[in-house]
Amino acid sequence: xxxxxxxxxxxxVQEAETVTLSCTYDTSESDYYLFWYKQPPSRQMILVIRQxxxxxxxxxxNRFSVNFQxxxxxxxxxxxxxxxxxxxxxxxxHNTAAGNKLTFGGGTxxxxxx
Amino acid sequence: KAGxxxxxxxLIKTRGQQVTLSCSPISGHRSVSWYQQTPGxxxxxxxxxxxxxxxxxxxxxxxxxxxxxxxxxxxxxVSTLELGDSALYLCASSRERTGNTIYFGEGSWLTVV
Numbered sequence: 001x002x003x004x005x006x007x008x009x010x011x012x013v014q015e016a017e018t019v020t021l022s023c024t025y026d027t028s029e030s031d032y033y034l035f036w037y038k039q040p041p042s043r044q045m046i047l048v049i050r051q052x053x054x055x056x057x058x059x060x061x062n063r064f065s066v067n068f069q070x071x072x073x074x075x076x077x078x079x080x081x082x083x084x085x086x087x088x089x090x091x092x093x094h095n096t097a098a099g100n101k102l103t104f105g106g107g108t109x110x111x112x113x114x
Numbered sequence: 115k116a117g118x119x120x121x122x123x124x125l126i127k128t129r130g131q132q133v134t135l136s137c138s139p140i141s142g143h144r145s146v147s148w149y150q151q152t153p154g155x156x157x158x159x160x161x162x163x164x165x166x167x168x169x170x171x172x173x174x175x176x177x178x179x180x181x182x183x184x185x186x187x188x189x190x191x192v193s194t195l196e197l198g199d200s201a202l203y204l205c206a207s208s209r210e211r212t213g214n215t216i217y218f219g220e221g222s223w224l225t226v227v
Contacts, residue, residue, distance in 0.1 A: 035216070037218075043151075091157065099162055099164065100145045100162050100170070100206070100216055101159050101172075104156060107156065
């Protein structure tokens with residue numbers, strides 16, 4: 001079974017600064033997919049970024065980028081130039097290659113200070 | 115393009131009753147999955163349906179069931195409700211291929227009293 005661990009319950013960042021969220025996972029599969037989702041107070045899950053395990057290149061989406069270390073089973077998210085709208089819960093998730101079955105970490109709450 | 119639509123958004127049920135939640139996926143998406151979110155257990159996978167067949171199942175008791183119709187719409191049912199079933203139930207949809215982006219609905223808030 002897959003497990004996903006987010007070791008930081010809460011992170012605080014100054015507006016315009018950079019914050020990095022940690023995520024480690026455990027899987028016996030060689031082919032899988034990793035995601036970061038944002039969940040604002042509305043509770044709508046919004047996809048932030050997606051990484052395919054077979055791709056060595058780290059995914060980037062505007063101010064969001066990941067550091068994917070397959071051997072270490074680590075998948076951290078970097079938010080650059082933080083904005084007030086980035087304040088939310090962030091979830092790291094693993095998806096198996098055998099269908100759409102996401103395993104989520106416990107989440108990291110990001111606070112953005114003006 | 116409409117997103118994933120879940121109904122009802124909020125509902126209150128009494129212990130022992132049953133509830134049915136509905137989910138309409140994004141047009142063209144044939145995979146629908148369901149998740150339960152609670153403060154104590156976090157986000158947990160319930161089941162996934164693809165082409166009207168259950169493709170994956172999480173570790174939930176048999177009181178939790180689901181189905182998918184030929185138009186890809188899905189329903190989940192919880193029978194004999196317990197207080198612990200109070201949660202946000204999230205539906206998500208995706209295209210056929212595994213690994214495609216998974217899009218979530220706004221969820222159905224269930225309160226069991």
